[in-house]
Amino acid sequence: MNEKVVPTSKAEKIGRYHHGNLKETLLEAAQAELADQGIEKLSLRAIAKRAGVSHAAPAHHFGDVNGLLTALAARGFGMLMAAQKLRLDTARPDPVSQLVALGLGYIDFATANPAMFRLAFSSKRPNFDDPGLHEPAKLAYDMLGDGVSALRDQSPASDLAVMADVASMWAMVHGLGDLLASGRIKYLQALTAEECEAVLIEIIRRAMPSLEKS
Amino acid sequence: MNEKVVPTSKAEKIGRYHHGNLKETLLEAAQAELADQGIEKLSLRAIAKRAGVSHAAPAHHFGDVNGLLTALAARGFGMLMAAQKLRLDTARPDPVSQLVALGLGYIDFATANPAMFRLAFSSKRPNFDDPGLHEPAKLAYDMLGDGVSALRDQSPASDLAVMADVASMWAMVHGLGDLLASGRIKYLQALTAEECEAVLIEIIRRAMPSLEKS
DNA sequence: GGGTATATGTTGACGCTGTCAAGATAATTT
């Protein structure tokens, strides 16, 4: 819509009064600032400065700082799902391997982006009633739900046992991701990547439903 | 040491220039403020006001705000262990029941004190190199380690498999506690307390070592 | 096209925050 109006061809629009793509630029600046400073030292003014814009500019696009964090958390769930899909594609197609891949992708995201993981799962600042955040959060949850359902070959919404399985899988990979993201399982991080992944896979499998009686 | 010097017999010492027990009072005020406001809205000045003291008084006892949060997190690990011991005492004495009790106590603490749980496990503000925090944190970790070792009847430090078992148990109860503390497993919290606990026990057992080959 | 409305960004101010320095007061020591 604004592509034909903007004279500069690239994304370099510094110096112009109207930025043209500030909303996205602010989100990327916020993501970088989050990774650098962590969520507890995050500052709206520092984000604005990083984006090369005045301290009050973000208000026009996100309202207040929590609005920006809401949009950023939504982006976080997108990154989570991307990490999981990456694992899904390279994993074997059987339901067990696919479910393990979902868990490994979850842990990948947590360890690669600990601050973003915190924002998405351990912060009250994003507004989870906002549809823009609630929707991707639900999508991410459904990925795990579908993975478990594929294992059981049942519908997840009705069966209480399947929901317990989802809780089990989710809690296990979430706990692993959270503890690894905060560097609390030292011995695991001291292993090689292959050894570590083998241990993680073995642990993730424990959370799966036993399936013997079905 | 100061008991004989302080004329007022009770803990009510408001109005006097020297408080007499400010360090403990500040910690309790901080705990109450943390429960009320959450860690992200926590304010040192509000804590001082709650303790009935000037905004700069905490500095003499804790240095800066992170020093106070370090002491508060140490208190959090004490509460965690207290919750676990409460469960241990009322559980059956066999190793499996005791280990499940440790997990339920962990979850009890997380759901009863979500903000304190966040401070102890998901915040970078407390200084975990401080011996006053590192020590109780290690004690809490060792409780789980001992519980798993009792199950295996092996020494936890040497055996890599036991450390994987500890990681498994820890991640599972930590994940359950974290997700429940942030209200993300809605269907579990919709159950009665007995039903919920039954599901939790079943899930916790999944994280345990299988033990069949030993 | 031209003029007006709207969207977008800046500036300055406000109260709040954590921290520091300086001063006041109580407790301890000598």
Added chain:
DNA sequence: AAATTATCTTGACAGCGTCAACATATACCC
């Protein structure tokens, strides 16, 4: 009793998020 130390208050400072007022660019409408 005097001096020292520990404890608490006061006042200042920069940085924070938010708001109102203003500036400028884009979009819309005739």
